[in-house]
Amino acid sequence: MPQTLIPNVHDFIATIDPFDKLPKDLQRKIACCIKITYLAKGEQIQFGGDQELRYLYVIRTGSMEQRKHNGMLRAKLGPEDLFGFTFLDKHKESQQDYNAIAIENTLLYLVPHSDLLRLLEEYPDFAEHFAGNVQVRLHSALDVVWSDSEKGIFVKKVSEVASDKIVVADSSTPIRKVAEEIMAVCSPTAVITENGEIVGLITDRDMTKRVIVAGLDYNRPVKEIMTPNPLTIGPNDLVLKASSIMMQNNVRSLPVVEGNKVLGVLTTTHLVRNNRIQAVFLIEKIKYANSVADLTKLTPERQAIFEALVEGKVSGDIIGHVMTMIMDAYNRRLLQIAEGHFGKPPCEFAWIVAGSHARNEVHMLSDQDNAIILADDATAADRIYFQGVAMWVCNALDACAYPLCSGKFMAVNPKWCVPLKVWKASYSKWVANPEYESLLNVTVFLETRWLYGNESFNKELQAHLFSSIKASNVFLSSMVRDSVSVSPPLGIFNSLVLEKSGENSKTLNIKKFAINLLVDLARIYGLSSGSEKAETMARFEHAHEHNLLSEDMLKNVQGSFQFLTQVRLSHQLSALQEGKVPDNNIVPETFGSFERKHLKDAFRIIADLQDYTKLKFNG
Amino acid sequence: MRLILKHFHPLNKLKRERERYLNKHQVPDNIKALLSAPLPDLDEDIFSLDYLSVDFETSGFDPKYDSLLSVGYLPLINQQLLLSEAVETLINSAENIKAETAVINHIVPEMLEQGKPWAEVLDTLLDELVGKVLIVHGSVVEKRFLNYYIAQQYQLPPLPLLWVDTLQMEKSLHAYKDSSGADDFRLGSIRARHNLPEYSAHGALVDSLATGELYLALLKKCFEGADSRVRHMKFDYSRVF
The missing domain is CATH 1.20.120 (Four Helix Bundle (Hemerythrin (Met), subunit A))
Structure with a gap:
């Protein structure tokens, strides 16, 4: 391309996605193939069925409209917008999906399909950006913005983060010997096996607590002080999953195990060392907070974590999971504190969360959606107790910047603090008569997740929901x-x-x-x-x-x-x-x-x- | 009556003029090819013609005293300007570049040294012109320099070529209307009125591209939905001296 056209044509396309992702020389080669045409207002593009006559169109000035053959508007396009990707698909029939009409006088740049294909063969790495297929294009868009290297520790595999230093000892080994090996290897954890099968776990902390403080004989077999049936994690699991297990079960280390083979150990130290995001620490702090006042002080820290995750280009579902874990921790801790104020629960119950919280899709705008399932034998007095707890917890969550739900889908609402049988009856009713209004009101409860109390209540309720839906022939279609x-x-x-x-x-x-x-x-x-x-x-x-x-x-x-x-x-x-x-x-x-x-x-x-x-x- | 009108259509006059020119003068092969290529038929569609949009950068208006600095052009075929066939060449005959034009054109003597002799550049242009209509914006400079070249190089009178001039077309659009706000006929200003993008001027090729786009816009404005046969087109038959 003659030099003088560079500022006018090359520089223009170089600013437009996806051309801006291409190396300069490829941009220049593409610019050289451009044909320029002008459409008067109302003029329609004659899409050539012939491969030779297909183009990728770039609007330079003016605007266009795409309409489907039935006249439905498909898109409106202005300067810098591209169209014609679908025609780049090799398998696409010559029959086009839509017409393109100029709604203003429009200057169009045309990149010939055949030239583009030829050039992309020379530069195969960039072909995805021009895929006729939307999914490939979207995928490459995500890759551009959210590259793997930036996704942070949570999406790494456990094997990438864990240490391969771990002690494996038979259950009959004396405590002292296991302790010596732990010191020698510099691993805080030993996996205890019996006939080659993993049967337990012992950590240096356990040694202190269960042996030294308890004044136990160091020569006893380690079997007597080990934690039996330990939690483990696989090498290919995500660190997110591991950290979630560690947080939920309050353990500081997880052996990395494949089959019965011990590969290494993942400890909280590994997470912290590799992790500028402090979600793990925050959850610890939440666990040990003793008052609503303490918890509210943690809000800025939560926001900082959210910002770090978004800035760190961590993918949306991971952010949702992390923010959900944090919200879970708040909610659980508040329920525990509430029990301190109100006394032990008088009957069995389950605290469940709904909506985005249940879907693990919490973000900075998420409000609270929660409910209580009471045991069927709950008395009127029991309900008053739970109403009190719910009122306290919901307000406390609000104080912690989880706003009250505008639709009042909260346990504090007496409608959503009822026995299991009432819940089941409600689900049956909703599924059988999914009138527009009532359905709209309860979609939030079509996903629930257990958080506290008796987990089986939620399982039973969900099973009931699924079987009701299966039996109904109107519910899904009205949804x-x-x-x-x-x-x-x-x-x-x-x-x-x-x-x-x-x-x-x-x-x-x-x-x-x-x-x-x-x-x-x-x-x-x-x-x-x-x-x-x-x-x-x-x-x-x-x-x-x-x-x-x-x-x-x-x-x-x-x-x-x-x-x-x-x-x-x-x-x-x-x-x-x-x-x-x-x-x-x-x-x-x-x-x-x-x-x-x-x-x-x-x-x-x-x-x-x-x-x-x-x-x-x-x- | 019809036949008489047809006879006097300026395009047919140009046709006869070409025949006379070829009979009267001994012309080299390249000019023979250029002038014997058929001119458009009166009933052809103006949109279907092949064009070459051309711009000359010069150091002034008078070829006797000023020089041709660069030549830029690109074809307009099937209503598409083809960047792949765009050409821009500097001419290295710059004994008298004026400082002030260098400022406008950003062409300085050192650059022209890398150029080509004008005969080579303009003969290539003549080859490229076979079967095409010339598009220019304000035809005086291009006509003068081309005529001068033909006279110097071939000792021939001006070539009877078919030109369109976007400047004249734009002016005729305003001739019957209230011309308020339309007294600025610089290429960039006219383009802005037609909602065409601002191109960083100056340069022979950029200007020829800008002119080509403007021509398409003007053609659409004049003929879209109307009878677009060649007979209704006002070509630029003006002679310059």
């Missing part, structure tokens, strides 16, 4: 009707969010018009396939395993959900950093061409899944 009643936007056009109706709005409510739509669809797929996991992604995966969702769709949805979550979390982060109250409303001006393009892809995937689901469930 579908409900969930597809809101459409995702078509895209971001100039500084406006373009709605399907052709209307514009000034901000994008990313929760209401994107993320929640996927959460709702996931719920439908999760409930219909009987998924015990409530995480949005896990529900889709479960549905895929049960042949309700194609591999292709699953991948599309995964990519979209991750991308949307990242956008939302980044938005919350920048609000926090500017000292504002974070919300879900994003002003389109903040989106670059990168976000605009991938948001459009994500919106389209949601719309496609809605259509598909409508057909599948007769919604």
Whole structure:
């Protein structure tokens, strides 16, 4: 390309996603192939069926509209927007999905398909950016923004973090000998085996407590003081899982075991040493806080952790898990403190959480959704006790910056602090008569997770829910009707969010018009396939395993959900950093061409899944 | 009557002029090829013609005293400007570059030393022009320098070529209208009025690209939805001296 065109053509495309991801010389080669054309307002692009006549289109000035053959608006595009990716797909029939019409006089840059393919053969590493397939494009977008190296310790495998120094001793070994070996190897933990099978664990702390303090004879076999049936972790498990086990069970080390082979040990020290994120410490502090006042002081620390996770480009589902673990710790600790104030519970009960908290998708805006399942024999007096506890805990959570639920889906609401049989009856009623209103009111309880008290109550309730749904032939389809009643936007056009109706709005409510739509669809797929996991992604995966969702769709949805979550979390982060109250409303001006393009892809995937689901469930 | 009108259509006059030119003068092969390539038919679609958008950067308006500094052009085929075939060449005959034009064009004598002789550059342009209509913005400079070259190199009178001038087209758009705000006919200003992007000027190729885009915009404005046969097009038949 002659030098003088560089500032005008090359520099222009070099700022646009995905060209901006390419090396300079490839950008230049692509710029050299460009053909420039001009469309008058109202003019339509003649898409050539012939491979030779296919192009990737870049709008230089002006604007265009894509419409499906039935006249439905597909997208509105402005300067720097690209279209024509779908035609790059080799297998695509010459029949096109849509028309493109200029809604203003438009100067278009055309990158010939054949040239692009030829160039990408020379630069195969960059081919993904131009994939005709949305899922590949979204995937590469996530890779660009969220590279593996930055994802932090939680998504690493245990084997990458754990130490391979560990003592393995037979159960008959004298305590003193095990202690000597522990000192020699510099490992805080020994795994105790019997006939080659792991039977127990002993740590240097256990030695102090159970031997020295207790004044035990050092020559006794280690078997007598070991912790039997120890928790272990596999080398390929995620550190997140390991740290969660450690926190929940209050243990400081986990042997890394494959089969019966002891490979190493993971200790809290490993986590801290490798981890600038202090989530583990915070959870410890929460556990030992003695008052609501102590707990409220930890809020800034929680926010700092959230910010570090988002800034560290940790993926959205991991952030959700970490923030959920922290919220769990608050909630559990408050229940324990409440018991101190109100006395021991007078009957069996389960404290359950619902909504995003149950789905392990907590973020900085999450409010509390919780409930109590009482034993069926609970008396009126018992209920008064739990109402008191619930009132105290919910207010305390609010004081800890977990706002009260605006829909009053909380244990403090007498409606949601009832015996198991009443819960079951409610579920039966909702499933049998899923009238629009009542269904909308209870979706939050369609995912629940046990947190405290008698776990079996929640299990029983969930089993009841699943069997009721199986027996009903109206429930899922009315859930579908409900969930597809809101459409995702078509895209971001100039500084406006373009709605399907052709209307514009000034901000994008990313929760209401994107993320929640996927959460709702996931719920439908999760409930219909009987998924015990409530995480949005896990529900889709479960549905895929049960042949309700194609591999292709699953991948599309995964990519979209991750991308949307990242956008939302980044938005919350920048609000926090500017000292504002974070919300879900994003002003389109903040989106670059990168976000605009991938948001459009994500919106389209949601719309496609809605259509598909409508057909599948007769919604 | 129809036939008479057709006979007097300036395009047909140009056709006859070309025939006369070839009969009257001994011309080298390259010019013969250029002038014997058929001109567009009156009933052809103006959008379907092949064009070459051209711009000359010069040190002044008079080829006798000023020099041609660079030549830029690119084809417009099928309503598409082809960057892959864009050409920009500097000319190394710069004995009298004026300091003030160097400021405008950013062409300094040292750069021109890397250029090519004007005969090579302009003969290549003539080859490229076969079967194409020339697009320029304000045709005076290009016509003068091309005529001068033909006279110097081949001792021939000006070539009867087919030109379009985006400056004249733009002016004729405003001729019948209230021309308020439309007295600025610089290429960049006209482009801005047509919502075309601002290109960092100056340079022969950038200007020829800018002119080509403007031509497409003007053509759409004049002919979209109307009878777009060649007979209704106002080409630039002006002669310069």
